[in-house]
Amino acid sequence: xxxxxxxxxxxxxNTGTILRLAACMDVCVHLIEPAGFPLSDHAxxxxxxxxxxxxxxxxxxxxxxxxDWRRAQGRRLVLxxxxxxxxxxxxxxxxxxxxxxxxxxxxxPADVHAxxxxxxxxxxxxxxxxxxxxxSAAMVLGEALRQTGSFPSRPHLP
Numbered sequence: 001x002x003x004x005x006x007x008x009x010x011x012x013x014n015t016g017t018i019l020r021l022a023a024c025m026d027v028c029v030h031l032i033e034p035a036g037f038p039l040s041d042h043a044x045x046x047x048x049x050x051x052x053x054x055x056x057x058x059x060x061x062x063x064x065x066x067x068d069w070r071r072a073q074g075r076r077l078v079l080x081x082x083x084x085x086x087x088x089x090x091x092x093x094x095x096x097x098x099x100x101x102x103x104x105x106x107x108x109p110a111d112v113h114a115x116x117x118x119x120x121x122x123x124x125x126x127x128x129x130x131x132x133x134x135x136s137a138a139m140v141l142g143e144a145l146r147q148t149g150s151f152p153s154r155p156h157l158p
Contacts, residue, residue, distance in 0.1 A: 002093060002144040003028040004137055005077075005100040007063070007108050010036035014104060016052070017134040023054040025145060026152040030058045030098065032066045036105075063112060070098060079116035080140055081107060082130050088120040093144040101133050 004022055006029060009015045015035070022029045031039075039059075060066035070077060075096045080088070100116070102108040113119070122136055131139075145151045 001027055001095055001150040002097040002099055002141065002148060003030060004141060005030040005032065005066075005098050007032045007100055007102045007112060008034060008036065009101075009133075010104045011133075012037045014132065014134045018101075018137050019055040019057060020051040021134065021138055021141065022056065023051040024152075025141060027141065027145075027150075028056040028058060030060060030066065032060045032063055034062075036103070067115060076117045077115060078118045078120060079108065079113060080121070080136055081113065081119050082121055083107070083113070084119035084121040086118070086120050087123050088140045088143060089123070091118065091120055093147045095148045095150060097144060099137070099140055099144060101137055104133050 004018060004027060006015060006018065009031065015031070015037075019029055060069065073096075075098050076094060077100055078091075078093070078097050079100045079102075081102065100108070100112075102112075107113075120140070122131060122139060124131070130136075
């Protein structure tokens with residue numbers, strides 16, 4: 001199952017929304033520190049609501065620690081970036097993919113960008129720069145879950 005990765009997020013409300021998304025889709029969020037806010041921040045809890053306790057969150061001290069873990073796991077890093085030519089809609093996702101989103105203010109540094117196994121973008125209307133990071137996470141995670149058959153099963157209601 002694909003996981004989400006947040007590289008040093010800046011905005012607690014976005015992180016809370018992504019954690020809520022992850023809880024609902026039964027995926028893990030890897031957060032590469034430092035974050036631009038305390039992880040116990042009130043706004044994080046507000047956006048994540050009561051879903052935060054159901055979210056699988058793994059914190060990584062920094063980029064090198066995360067990268068060592070990722071390489072040891074043999075997982076593919078898929079960077080979502082406005083600085084890519086390939087569309088996520090034309091990409092073949094795999095169950096173990098790590099879908100990385102950069103800082104809201106600055107994306108990811110060049111060394112992180114260069115470490116990605118794939119770099120994908122979301123096609124947008126001419127003149128538009130970017131979508132909200134939580135919206136981007138939902139769009140691309142949805143496609144990755146669809147392709148890999150990893151949506152959580154839901155019992156049939158009577």
